[in-house]
Structures are given as structure tokens and as C-alpha cells.
Amino acid sequence: MIIEKAASQLEALGNVTRLRIYRVLVRAGEEGLAVGRLQEKLDIPGSTLSHHLKRLVDTGLVIQDRQATTLICTANYNHMNALIGYLVDECCADQECDGPRTRVVA
Amino acid sequence: MIIEKAASQLEALGNVTRLRIYRVLVRAGEEGLAVGRLQEKLDIPGSTLSHHLKRLVDTGLVIQDRQATTLICTANYNHMNALIGYLVDECCADQECDGPRTRVVA
DNA sequence: GACATATTTCGATGATTGTGGAAATAGCCT
DNA sequence: AGGCTATTTCCACAATCATCGAAATATGTC
Numbered sequence: 001m002i003i004e005k006a007a008s009q010l011e012a013l014g015n016v017t018r019l020r021i022y023r024v025l026v027r028a029g030e031e032g033l034a035v036g037r038l039q040e041k042l043d044i045p046g047s048t049l050s051h052h053l054k055r056l057v058d059t060g061l062v063i064q065d066r067q068a069t070t071l072i073c074t075a076n077y078n079h080m081n082a083l084i085g086y087l088v089d090e091c092c093a094d095q096e097c098d099g100p101r102t103r104v105v106a
Numbered sequence: 107m108i109i110e111k112a113a114s115q116l117e118a119l120g121n122v123t124r125l126r127i128y129r130v131l132v133r134a135g136e137e138g139l140a141v142g143r144l145q146e147k148l149d150i151p152g153s154t155l156s157h158h159l160k161r162l163v164d165t166g167l168v169i170q171d172r173q174a175t176t177l178i179c180t181a182n183y184n185h186m187n188a189l190i191g192y193l194v195d196e197c198c199a200d201q202e203c204d205g206p207r208t209r210v211v212a
Numbered sequence: 213g214a215c216a217t218a219t220t221t222c223g224a225t226g227a228t229t230g231t232g233g234a235a236a237t238a239g240c241c242t
Numbered sequence: 243a244g245g246c247t248a249t250t251t252c253c254a255c256a257a258t259c260a261t262c263g264a265a266a267t268a269t270g271t272c
Contacts, residue, residue: 003122003125003126003129004122006125007119007120007121007122007125008120009120010116010117010119010120010125011116011117011120011121012120013113013116013120013193014113014114014115014116014117014118014119014120015113015117015229015230016109016110016113017230017231019109019112019113019116020109023109023196026193026194026196027196034248035248035249035250036247036248036249039249044232045231045232045233046232046248046249046250047231047232047233047234047249047250047251047252048230048231048232049249050249050250050251051230051231051232051250051251052230053249054250066238066239068239068240068248069238069239069240069246069247069248069249070239070247070248070249071248071249080193080194084190084193084194087119087132087186087190088132088186088190090129090132090133121259121260123260123261140218141218141219141220142217142218142219145219150262151261151262151263152218152219152220152262153219153220153221153222153261153262153263153264154260154261154262155219156219156220156221157220157221157260157261157262158260159219160220172268172269174218174269174270175216175217175218175219175268175269175270176217176218176219176269177218177219
């Protein structure tokens with residue numbers, strides 16, 4: 001994981017509208033959700049939604065899969081876990097650490 | 107955790123300069139690092155560093171503690187863990203989930 | 213008080229972002 | 243081809259951001 005990628009992913013999540021979108025997709029799980037369903041759930045104009053979705057897709061946090069006319073969006077858990085790992089993996093590397101730790105479990 | 111706070115924390119981390127600052131502090135552990143030491147390590151103009159540090163402090167991700175003329179900065183692990191928890195806590199709530207999971211351990 | 217060091221605030225500039233309506237495109241069906 | 247639905251691209255605008263030099267402030271020492 002290079003820092004530019006981590007930063008762009010964090011920045012993608014660092015906007016209320018995009019974070020709402022992402023959380024709905026996280027809740028939706030592996031089945032994902034069509035763009036239209038997202039739009040209904042979130043009550044956002046299509047152009048705005050499309051714009052934000054593109055940013056999430058560009059960073060790899062969201063995957064889109066076309067099924068006929070509808071686009072199914074799913075949260076990419078692998079990228080999310082890599083990002084979280086990046087944030088915590090060097091915790092206290094320079095120092096003794098007694099604080100809480102986070103780890104990714106299978 | 108309200109979504110506005112999570113988003114502002116993510117946005118704070120979503121900038122290469124601030125992420126570099128934050129990671130150095132994470133590595134530094136509980137002892138933290140003075141602003142001056144950060145500046146040396148990162149080779150950033152003081153005004154720029156101060157500006158970014160302020161954003162990290164405002165969101166709660168970094169704590170500053172004055173010791174005489176120097177300001178010691180430390181990463182706030184509790185806030186970081188709360189943020190990570192917010193990102194993953196509702197994973198697949200609407201669906202069966204076989205994907206990887208993340209949890210915070212003591 | 214004078215001075216030294218650490219850090220922040222001010223101010224200005226160019227760049228990027230968020231928003232959403234209108235028009236365009238993509239894919240399917242008959 | 244024509245029509246229908248789903249989604250994106252285009253465009254414009256105001257708002258926010260990143261950067262950093264210069265000046266200001268804070269805290270301690272002599």
C-alpha cells in the first residue's frame with residue numbers, strides 16, 4: 001500500500017455524501033445494490049450520485065458490475081481491510097505500546 | 107459516532123501531507139513527538155505543518171500537550187479505533203456475510 | 213526588560229471540490 | 243428503427259483547500 005493510494009481512499013470516504021453511500025453498500029453486503037436503489041435510499045440527484053460513485057470506484061473501495069441496464073455496486077472489503085491495516089500496522093513501531101490494538105481477522 | 111465526525115476524521119487523514127504526519131505520530135507511540143521534531147522528520151515549512159496539525163487536532167485524531175515552549179503531539183488511538191469501528195461495524199447487516207471482518211482487540 | 217526558541221496566525225494565490233439541471237449515452241425490448 | 247429505463251457526462255458556480263513567507267505570539271532564560 002502506497003501512501004498516495006491510502007490518502008485518496010481516505011479522502012474518498014471523507015465526505016458525508018460519499019460516506020453515506022459507502023455505508024449503505026457495506027450494509028448491503030456481497031449482493032450489492034443498483035445505482036437506482038442507492039439513489040432511492042439516499043435521495044440524491046443522479047448526477048451527484050454518479051459523480052461520487054465514480055470517486056469511490058476510482059479508489060477501489062467500490063466495485064461496479066453491469067447487469068443489463070443496471071449497474072450493481074458493492075463495497076470492496078479487501079481494499080477496506082488493506083486500508084485499515086495501513087492505518088494501524090506500524091502502531092508504536094518506534095516505542096513500547098500499551099494502548100489498544102486493531103487487527104484484521106479472517 | 108455521528109457521520110459528520112467520522113467524515114471529518116477521514117477527510118483529515120485523506121491528504122498525503124496529513125497522513126504522513128499522522129503515521130509518524132502513530133509510530134512514535136504514547137510518548138509523542140514535538141512539533142519541531144515532526145518538522146525535521148517531514149521537512150515541511152512550519153506554517154504548513156501547523157495548519158495541518160490543527161486539522162488533525164480539531165478532529166480529535168491528534169492530541170497536543172504543552173511542555174514549556176514545545177508542543178508534544180500524540181496520536182489518539184481511541185479515536186482511531188472508534189473510527190475504524192464505525193467503518194466496519196455494520197458490515198453486511200442487511201445480508202449474510204462471508205467476507206473478512208475486522209475487530210478491535212484489547 | 214532583552215533575548216532566544218518554538219509555534220501559530222495572517223494573507224494571498226492557484227487548485228480542487230461539491231452540487232445539480234440538462235443533455236447525452238448505454239443497454240434492452242418489440 | 244423507435245421507445246424505454248438506467249446511468250453518465252457536460253457545464254457552470256460558489257465554496258473550500260493546500261501552500262508558504264512574513265509577521266505575530268507564547269514561553270522560558272539571563
